[in-house]
Amino acid sequence: MKAEIIAASTILIVDDDASIRDALADFLGGHGYAVRTAGNAATCERELAEASVDLIVLDVMMPGEDGLSLCRRLAPAGTPILMLSALDAVTDRIVGLEVGAWDYLTKPFEPRELLARVRALLRRPGAERPAAGRASGGVVFASWWLDMAERRLRDPNGRVLSLSEGEHALLAAFVSRPGRILTRDALLDLARGLDAVSYDRAIDIAVSRLRRKLAEAHPDPLIETVRGVGYRFLPTVHPA
Structure with missing residues (x-):
């Protein structure tokens, strides 16, 4: 019988730019993560309603409801949010963190830096999810x-x-x-x-x-x- 391969955490990528969305999905998927994608706030919410995720990678500048507004609404649920933005002023980063993002990465960025931040966020206290099948006794x-x-x-x-x-x-x-x-x-x-x-x-x-x-x-x-x-x-x- 073929052994089952267990992937790492599930990541939801929310970005209106399909090329960025697909590139990030391919990169993170290639490192063992299960990846879901959304192009706007409405699709993001549909994805979250269908399945739980362990981390959200969220772009700031999107048509309709922007990432800051969406982050403010999603943050109380406790899922780690890594915000992506071309806005790199200190005030922009502060605003992103104040609305509930756990981390803020400015574009353009090196994919390995994104991967390192993803891994760090998933291991931070408070990012623990119930580990199905993990022995407790x-x-x-x-x-x-x-x-x-x-x-x-x-x-x-x-x-x-x-x-x-x-x-x-x-x-x-x-x-x-x-x-x-x-x-x-x-x-x-x-x-x-x-x-x-x-x-x-x-x-x-x-x-x-x-x-x-x-x-x-x-x-x-x-x-x-x-x-x-x-x-x-x-x-x-x-x-x-």
Whole structure:
């Protein structure tokens, strides 16, 4: 059976310029995010009514209701909003933040800067969404026992392994999606406590460290590398 690939967070791009909208959708989609698009405020609201999103990338200057007005109405819902604008005066940025934007990026911008800001916003306190399937209590896998609340991991011999905050966050991300391929972006999104900067190599290093720590207690491989995609947690996970 083909493994399911779990994408990272869902992003809604709201911009009246179709070329910018499509370019951003292609770029963010290429980094593992699920992307929805809207060309104006009305379409944005229809998209939000159909499905929840984790971040809104919102252009300021749009026909009809502009981005500032839309941001003011959407902000109370708590979804992070990254505002895009060709207006780069200090007062413009201040107004954008005052109406509820979490961040403000001026056009033109480098796509990698946009990606870095998206990742940073999704890991900020307050951007947490309910993680479907994430274990909230204790779980058991391959004779290991992980206490999610106490952040305590016992190996098959009953010994307690010390995990850093980042290692625990990464392991919690894996046990919340056993058997499924997780992209690097998905792991960055799920493991919000990860003590690493937001780039793909950081995830590879973090996974390598976690693997070494687990292998010291038990040699059976638990985390599989899926070349060109990401990683998969192999054991079956059960509630403790």
